[in-house]
Amino acid sequence: MYGMIHRGLRDMMIERVGPEGWAELEQHLQVGPAEFISLNLYDDELTIRMIASAAAKLEIGTATMMRDFGRSWVQFAERGSFGSMLSFTGRTLGEFIGNLDRLHQAVIVAMPQARVPSFVLVEDHGQRMVVDYRSDRAGLEPFVVGLFEGLLDRFGLRGSVLEIGEVPGGARFEITIEGP
Ligand code: HEM
Numbered sequence: 001m002y003g004m005i006h007r008g009l010r011d012m013m014i015e016r017v018g019p020e021g022w023a024e025l026e027q028h029l030q031v032g033p034a035e036f037i038s039l040n041l042y043d044d045e046l047t048i049r050m051i052a053s054a055a056a057k058l059e060i061g062t063a064t065m066m067r068d069f070g071r072s073w074v075q076f077a078e079r080g081s082f083g084s085m086l087s088f089t090g091r092t093l094g095e096f097i098g099n100l101d102r103l104h105q106a107v108i109v110a111m112p113q114a115r116v117p118s119f120v121l122v123e124d125h126g127q128r129m130v131v132d133y134r135s136d137r138a139g140l141e142p143f144v145v146g147l148f149e150g151l152l153d154r155f156g157l158r159g160s161v162l163e164i165g166e167v168p169g170g171a172r173f174e175i176t177i178e179g180p
Helices: 003-029 044-058 062-079 083-089 093-098 100-110 141-154
Strands: 118-124 128-134 159-167 170-177
Touching: 003 044, 003 062, 044 062, 062 083, 062 141, 083 100, 093 100, 093 118, 093 128, 093 141, 100 118, 128 141, 128 159, 141 159, 141 170
Parallel strands: none
Antiparallel strands: 118 128, 128 170, 159 170
16 A cells, blocks of 8 residues: 555554654564655555554454544644545535545546555445445454544544445445434
8 A cells, every 4th residue: 555554554653652662663574765755655564564564563363453543534634745635525415425536536646656546335224324335355344333433533423333234245334313
């Protein structure tokens, strides 16, 4: 994946374990600045290895790690050069999810080799939404749960995210918003 993803992971980890903890992790992974160039493309194997080592460092499972990373990714993206793009993507959660593919199409302009996912808002009942996620990668569903949780945070909403089934090439998620 592009180095921007690695930078997001590094930010999250420095927040959790501090700069010294992160330095230990870099040493363990045998990575340095060369692995964190935003517009460089790296093998997915490296990204997955970083996530697995970060999980071990935090003493949490890989799925929990991916979910936490998804949630913090939204904040990371808000702070970065794509932050303003997020504001154009939607003023409500439903509108935002409906425009996610457009957001990633804009990402491809800067990162032409990105293999981006696809999201389809299948149902939007206001308090309950159903979204289909498709990707040519496998196993990223916990990351998607965290990303939707990050979007709930972004819109100041409380709610829950559940993976409710499979669709060809991906998975179906249900987002339930609590409260008025
Ligand atoms: C400004 C915000 C965002 C930027 C700049 C961004 C950018 C990217 C980039 C660069 C990749 C890696 C693709 C690759 O290297 O092959 C990626 C992957 C991904 N993005 Fe985004 N993204 C953003 C927001 C979101 C949001 C809000 C969601 C979902 C709610 C999302 C879901 C995903 C998922 C699930 C992947 C993993 C790829 C896969 O499933 O195959 N992204 N994104």
